[in-house]
Amino acid sequence: MNYQWNWGLLLKEPYAGWLLTGLGWTVALSIAGWLIALPLGTTIGIARTSSSRWVLGLSGFYVSVFRNIPLLLQMFVWFFVVPELLPARLGLWFKRDLPNPEFWTAVLALAFYTSGRLAELFRAGLQAVPRGQRMAADATGMNRAQALRYIVMPQALRIILPPLTSEFMSIVKNSSLALTIGVLELTAQSRQIENFTFHGFEAFGAATAFYVLVALVLNLVMVCLQRTLALPVAV
Amino acid sequence: MPDYSLILRNASFLFDGLLLSLTLTLVGVIGGLAVGTALTLVRQFTGVIGNRVVDAYVFVFRAIPLLLVIFWFYFMVPLILGRPVGAWTSAIVAFTLFEGAYYSEILRAGLKSVRAGQLNAALASGMSRAQALRYVIFPQAFAAVIPIFLTQAIILFQDTSLVFVVSLHDFLTATTIIANRDGRLIEAYAFACLVYYLICLAATAGVEKLKRTFAR
Numbered sequence: 001m002n003y004q005w006n007w008g009l010l011l012k013e014p015y016a017g018w019l020l021t022g023l024g025w026t027v028a029l030s031i032a033g034w035l036i037a038l039p040l041g042t043t044i045g046i047a048r049t050s051s052s053r054w055v056l057g058l059s060g061f062y063v064s065v066f067r068n069i070p071l072l073l074q075m076f077v078w079f080f081v082v083p084e085l086l087p088a089r090l091g092l093w094f095k096r097d098l099p100n101p102e103f104w105t106a107v108l109a110l111a112f113y114t115s116g117r118l119a120e121l122f123r124a125g126l127q128a129v130p131r132g133q134r135m136a137a138d139a140t141g142m143n144r145a146q147a148l149r150y151i152v153m154p155q156a157l158r159i160i161l162p163p164l165t166s167e168f169m170s171i172v173k174n175s176s177l178a179l180t181i182g183v184l185e186l187t188a189q190s191r192q193i194e195n196f197t198f199h200g201f202e203a204f205g206a207a208t209a210f211y212v213l214v215a216l217v218l219n220l221v222m223v224c225l226q227r228t229l230a231l232p233v234a235v
Numbered sequence: 236m237p238d239y240s241l242i243l244r245n246a247s248f249l250f251d252g253l254l255l256s257l258t259l260t261l262v263g264v265i266g267g268l269a270v271g272t273a274l275t276l277v278r279q280f281t282g283v284i285g286n287r288v289v290d291a292y293v294f295v296f297r298a299i300p301l302l303l304v305i306f307w308f309y310f311m312v313p314l315i316l317g318r319p320v321g322a323w324t325s326a327i328v329a330f331t332l333f334e335g336a337y338y339s340e341i342l343r344a345g346l347k348s349v350r351a352g353q354l355n356a357a358l359a360s361g362m363s364r365a366q367a368l369r370y371v372i373f374p375q376a377f378a379a380v381i382p383i384f385l386t387q388a389i390i391l392f393q394d395t396s397l398v399f400v401v402s403l404h405d406f407l408t409a410t411t412i413i414a415n416r417d418g419r420l421i422e423a424y425a426f427a428c429l430v431y432y433l434i435c436l437a438a439t440a441g442v443e444k445l446k447r448t449f450a451r
Contacts, residue, residue: 002317003314064432064436065432067435068393068431068432068435068436068439069393069428069431069432069435070393070394070396070407070431071393072396072397072399072407073396073407073424073427073428073431076407076411076424077424077428080414080420080424081420081421081424081425084420084421085421169298173298173299173300173301174300175300176300176302176303177300177302177397179302179400180399180400187300187302187303187306190303190306191306194306194310200306200307200310200311200314201311204303204306204307204310207299207303208295208299208303208307211298211299211300211303212294212295212298212299214298215294215297215298216298
C-alpha cells in the first residue's frame with residue numbers, strides 16, 4: 001500500500017472549517033428531527049396501547065409505513081414527491097421560498113422515520129409497566145390521563161431510557177442520509193475532502209472520530225441520567 | 236395524469252435492481268454471521284486484550300453511519316488491494332464487516348441467555364471447552380436468537396438501498412434512474428414504496444410466525 005499520510009491537512013483551511021460546519025449540520029439535523037419525533041412518537045406509542053380498535057389499527061398502520069420503507073426512499077419522497085402533491089401554492093413555497101429546503105426536508109424525513117421507531121419503543125415501555133400500577137391509580141380515583149401522566153409514563157420512561165439513547169444515536173447516524181439530497185453534513189464533508197485531496201484516511205478518520213465522540217458523550221449522558229432518575233425501589 | 240406504464244416498460248431493469256438488493260442482503264447476512272461468529276470466538280478464547288479489541292471494533296462500527304462505512308471501503312479496498320475494484324466488491328466488504336459488528340452483539344445476547352449450568356454440565360461430562368461451546372452452548376445460543384437474526388436481515392435489506400451513493404444499481408437506484416429519465420418521479424417512487432413495504436411487511440409477519448412457533 002502506497003499512501004502519503006498528511007494528518008496536518010485536517011487543521012488547514014478550508015478543510016477544518018468544512019468538518020466543523022459538517023458536524024454542526026449533523027447536530028442540527030439530529031436535534032431538530034428529535035424534537036419533532038419525540039412528541040409524535042410518544043403520541044403514536046400511547047395510541048398503540050389504546051383499547052379502541054380504530055385507534056389501534058391506524059397507529060399500527062402509521063408505524064408499519066414508516067418502519068417498512070427504507071429511510072433513503074422516504075427522504076426522496078419528502079424531497080421530490082411531497083411538494084408535487086401539496087396544493088400548488090404550498091408546493092411552490094416549499095420549493096422556492098422555504099429557506100434551506102434540503103435541510104428542512106431531511107429533518108421531516110428523519111422525524112417521521114424516527115417517530116415510527118419511537119412509537120414501538122414507547123408501546124413496549126408502557127406495556128412493560130406492571131398492570132397493577134394502572135389498577136392502583138384507578139383505585140385512588142385518577143382518570144386514565146392522570147394515571148398515564150403521573151404513574152405509568154414516568155416508569156415507562158425509566159425502562160426505555162437505554163434504548164431511547166440508542167435511538168438518538170440512530171438519528172445522529174441516519175442524518176448522514178441527508179447528503180443524498182444535498183445537505184453538507186459531516187459524512188458529506190469528509191467525502192468532499194477526500195474528493196479534493198485524495199486523503200481518504202484522514203478525512204474519513206476525522207468523521208469517524210467525531211461520530212465516536214458523539215456516541216461516547218451520549219453514553220455518558222445516559223449513565224448520568226439513569227443514576228439521577230433511578231427510583232429507590234427497582235422498577 | 237399518473238402514468239404507471241413506465242413500471243411495466245422497465246420491469247426487467249427494476250427486477251434486476253431488486254435482485255441486486257436481495258443478493259446484497261444475502262451476502263451481508265452470511266458474511267455478517269461469519270464475521271460475527273469469528274468475533275464471538277475471539278471473545279471466548281482470548282484474554283482481556285482480545286476482548287477489548289472486539290469491544291472497540293463493535294463500538295466503532297455501531298457508532299458510525301453505514302454511509303460512512305460504505306465510503307470508507309469504497310476508498311480503502313482498492314488502495315489495499317493495489318488495483319481498482321468495482322463498487323460491488325467494496326460494498327460487499329463494507330456490509331460484511333458492518334453487519335459482523337451487529338451480529339456479534341446479537342450472538343452475545345444469545346450466549347448470555349444460555350444458563351451457566353449448561354457449560355458446567357458439559358465440562359463435567361468430560362468435554363473440552365471447545366467441544367462444550369460447539370456441541371452444547373452455541374446451538375442453544377443460535378436457536379435463541381434466530382428471530383433477531385432475521386429481523387436484522389430485514390433491516391439490512393432496507394439498508395442495501397444506501398449503495399445508491401456508490402452508483403450500484405440496486406432497486407432504489409434503478410427506480411431513481413427510470414424516474415429521472417422519464418420524468419415520472421411520483422409514480423416511480425410510489426411503486427418503490429409499495430414494493431419495499433410489501434416485502435418488509437411479509438418478512439416481518441414471517442418472523443413473527445416463526446417466533447410463535449419457537450415459543451411453543
